[in-house]
Amino acid sequence: MFNALIGIPTVALGLLLYLVLSRSGPLGYFQLLYTPYGIMIGQSILITPIVVSFSTSALESVDPELKSLARTLGASNLQTDSVMMREAFWGVVLAVMAAFNRAFAELGVAMMIGGNIRNVTRVLTTAIALETTRGDIGLSIALTIILLTIAMSLSVLINLARKST
Amino acid sequence: MMKPHLQMIDVAKQYDGLNALDGVSIEAGKGRITTIVGVNGAGKTTLLRILAGLDVPSRGKVLIEGLETDSMKLRAHCTMVFQKTVMFGGSVHRNVAYGLQINRVSALDVPDRVRSALALVNLEGFERRNARKLSSGEQQRVAIARALALERNIILVDEPTANLDPANAMIIERAIRECAQTRVVLLSTHNLSQARRLSDRVIHLYKGRVVEEGEAASLFADPKDERTKLFINGELQF
Numbered sequence: 001m002f003n004a005l006i007g008i009p010t011v012a013l014g015l016l017l018y019l020v021l022s023r024s025g026p027l028g029y030f031q032l033l034y035t036p037y038g039i040m041i042g043q044s045i046l047i048t049p050i051v052v053s054f055s056t057s058a059l060e061s062v063d064p065e066l067k068s069l070a071r072t073l074g075a076s077n078l079q080t081d082s083v084m085m086r087e088a089f090w091g092v093v094l095a096v097m098a099a100f101n102r103a104f105a106e107l108g109v110a111m112m113i114g115g116n117i118r119n120v121t122r123v124l125t126t127a128i129a130l131e132t133t134r135g136d137i138g139l140s141i142a143l144t145i146i147l148l149t150i151a152m153s154l155s156v157l158i159n160l161a162r163k164s165t
Numbered sequence: 166m167m168k169p170h171l172q173m174i175d176v177a178k179q180y181d182g183l184n185a186l187d188g189v190s191i192e193a194g195k196g197r198i199t200t201i202v203g204v205n206g207a208g209k210t211t212l213l214r215i216l217a218g219l220d221v222p223s224r225g226k227v228l229i230e231g232l233e234t235d236s237m238k239l240r241a242h243c244t245m246v247f248q249k250t251v252m253f254g255g256s257v258h259r260n261v262a263y264g265l266q267i268n269r270v271s272a273l274d275v276p277d278r279v280r281s282a283l284a285l286v287n288l289e290g291f292e293r294r295n296a297r298k299l300s301s302g303e304q305q306r307v308a309i310a311r312a313l314a315l316e317r318n319i320i321l322v323d324e325p326t327a328n329l330d331p332a333n334a335m336i337i338e339r340a341i342r343e344c345a346q347t348r349v350v351l352l353s354t355h356n357l358s359q360a361r362r363l364s365d366r367v368i369h370l371y372k373g374r375v376v377e378e379g380e381a382a383s384l385f386a387d388p389k390d391e392r393t394k395l396f397i398n399g400e401l402q403f
Binding site: 063065066068069070071072073074075076079083086087165 | 214217218219240241243244245247249251253254255263264267268311312315
């Protein structure tokens, strides 16, 4: 189920949430459309399948024999579980990183739920889209470089931390 | 007569309705290497896993120094080296020290205990190396050191040198021999030459049953059971 939701097109999720959060929608009462909270809800829904699915894979990929090994060394059930969690730690970190990058770099939800309102719901991706349509390619490129730098720096930092342990 | 340190009485274990072990009774004493031999699927690993407290027998009991024990108590007395080497992520030190730390060995003693255990398997100076990047032979030696560092009375070793080169196998066999001087060592192997080299006592397991047991020299020289004769000659079907 979660695996199927990983690749959901952001524009489809954006439209669905728009219908749900708009004034006449079932959650219209909360007035979340075109607010940062609306974007947060959308991004959370977008990344939950990534975090759940990748973290589950990380835990499942830990060799089950480690459990037996920890027990033969005298570990309690709690200590055994903590060993398994520790072995999966970097897999979970990578899941969170992938989720962050997905949310940080997506456009559909931010644009359709946030509305790209200056100083309220404008984010890097919506700003890039706006400046491109305005014809300010220089600013678009500059913002894109910032976006890429943040996303790539995070990946590099996490990889460095992983290698140093 | 002195009581055997470790006894298994009429133990059976079923998996999905199949008998992995069926009425097995064995005993092992300190200062000796008792070897379980048998073809693949004979029940050797199941037997060791029950003694290690990892599996619960469907029937029968295990006694240590004459007292019946359960899985929890067994885990406090025994440690096991698996056929498939499994390493915790991180350094060799972390792997060997883990058991000491969770058993609340003083932090001041841990480095010395790790060093001594690694020295037993010729891995001095390997403490900071990444355990998962070692060769399979070195990993198995770390696994032996990890078990020996705990200084448990009963060491269970499952096919310790399967697929290892002779140099690594020799180091592991020497470490097993050394630790057997003061502890109960139960070794499982289908490697007959290794069983001849290491064993004081041999138990032949076939289809979950003990078909013959005895002192290693006499069992190999003059096996009584037909299946043991076939096994020794490499003709036993499984």
